Amino acid sequence: MVNITENQIRNIGKVLVDEKRPLKERFRALFTLRNLGGPVSIECIKNCFSDSSALLKHELAYCLGQMQDPLAISTLKQVLEDSKQEPMVRHEAAEALGAIGSPEALDILQKYKSDPVVEVAETCELALERIKWLQGPENTNTDVKSPYNSVDPAPPAPSSNVDELKAVLLDANASLFERYRAMFSLRNLRSQEAVVALGAGLKCGSALFRHEVAFVLGQLQDEVGVPFLRESLEDCSENEMVRHECAEALGAIATEDCINVLNKYLGDDKRVVKESCEIALDMCEYENSPEFQYANALQVA
The missing domain is CATH 1.25.10.10 (Leucine-rich Repeat Variant)
Known part of the structure; x- marks a missing residue:
């Protein structure tokens, strides 16, 4: 893999947060950050949750979950707790917490399992089940690696x-x-x-x-x-x-x-x-x- 400098990563982050850029360029920046991973990429992604596009924020949360880095947990918790965020963004934050799979997220997922927004409540239910499943015996006999x-x-x-x-x-x-x-x-x-x-x-x-x-x-x-x-x-x-x-x-x-x-x-x-x-x-x-x-x-x- 080509060595990428921190400065290069931050430049990609600048593309992500630039609302004057075409959305497709910002999406490409986001998925590049996801593929690069690491604390600088996570920092660049979390700085974009104040954007006006619910679609972009939804994808920010999705990517943080797919990275499976516990460094993203605190940001995802804040997004889930923020009732001003769109339901699809909060739902994706809950799903991302389930994807990371840390028991650290159990309390907040339990708290929002009865959220008035049904998509959020159902996602918290799923995320709780996934984390509990990961901690159970069946986990050792099932290949959770997706072919995709x-x-x-x-x-x-x-x-x-x-x-x-x-x-x-x-x-x-x-x-x-x-x-x-x-x-x-x-x-x-x-x-x-x-x-x-x-x-x-x-x-x-x-x-x-x-x-x-x-x-x-x-x-x-x-x-x-x-x-x-x-x-x-x-x-x-x-x-x-x-x-x-x-x-x-x-x-x-x-x-x-x-x-x-x-x-x-x-x-x-x-x-x-x-x-x-x-x-x-x-x-x-x-x-x-x-x-x-x-x-x-x-x-x-």
């Missing part, structure tokens, strides 16, 4: 039967944690049948649940998922958190149909949807280019 290099909110279920997993996924009486486990097992199967089963999940459960289904469909990058994602993005009565995730998933799949749909919603009334389409189109450009890694901001810093 992501830190997931729940480990995959032990089953590989699509029908069984779909039944759990769509079971309103099952715990959210178990439904997420089924979701990630379906994703890991990478079959068209599994994609169709996941597509059915976009029509049931809470907004939090549906947004996670959209996220995994984006990870799969299977064209079979496009009609499900497009339908939810085009439904203006759908929760904006779900529509935003559908847009980004379409950006990851990056077919011509995806590009056409994303262009259609570039002027959406919801800022987070509009910005997600902008970022998704940037992802499409990457998916159809020879670049080896999305979001390398070393070239724009």
Whole structure:
């Protein structure tokens, strides 16, 4: 790996906080910081939580969680506690605490498990379950490493039967944690049948649940998922958190149909949807280019 100086990292941080820069450049800066890691990158990321873009702040929290560095815990706690932050930002801070997986976060997650914002409450519930699961005996027998290099909110279920997993996924009486486990097992199967089963999940459960289904469909990058994602993005009565995730998933799949749909919603009334389409189109450009890694901001810093 090329040696990066602290000054170079801080220059990337300047791109991240510069509201005059195009959002896609700021996203590239963010994901470069995430990939570099370390205390300076975390410092640069945490300095951006006063931004006006809920989408960007949501991604800040996501990246801090994916880095799995305990240095980020205090910042994520502050974001979760801040009721002035948008629900999708607070939700992502809670999920990030679960991703880091430290028992240090148990008290605050327990405190906000009954938050009046349902997406925040449900995320705290999931994060608590993940941390407790990590401390339990099953953890030693389950491979939690995602084939997509992501830190997931729940480990995959032990089953590989699509029908069984779909039944759990769509079971309103099952715990959210178990439904997420089924979701990630379906994703890991990478079959068209599994994609169709996941597509059915976009029509049931809470907004939090549906947004996670959209996220995994984006990870799969299977064209079979496009009609499900497009339908939810085009439904203006759908929760904006779900529509935003559908847009980004379409950006990851990056077919011509995806590009056409994303262009259609570039002027959406919801800022987070509009910005997600902008970022998704940037992802499409990457998916159809020879670049080896999305979001390398070393070239724009």
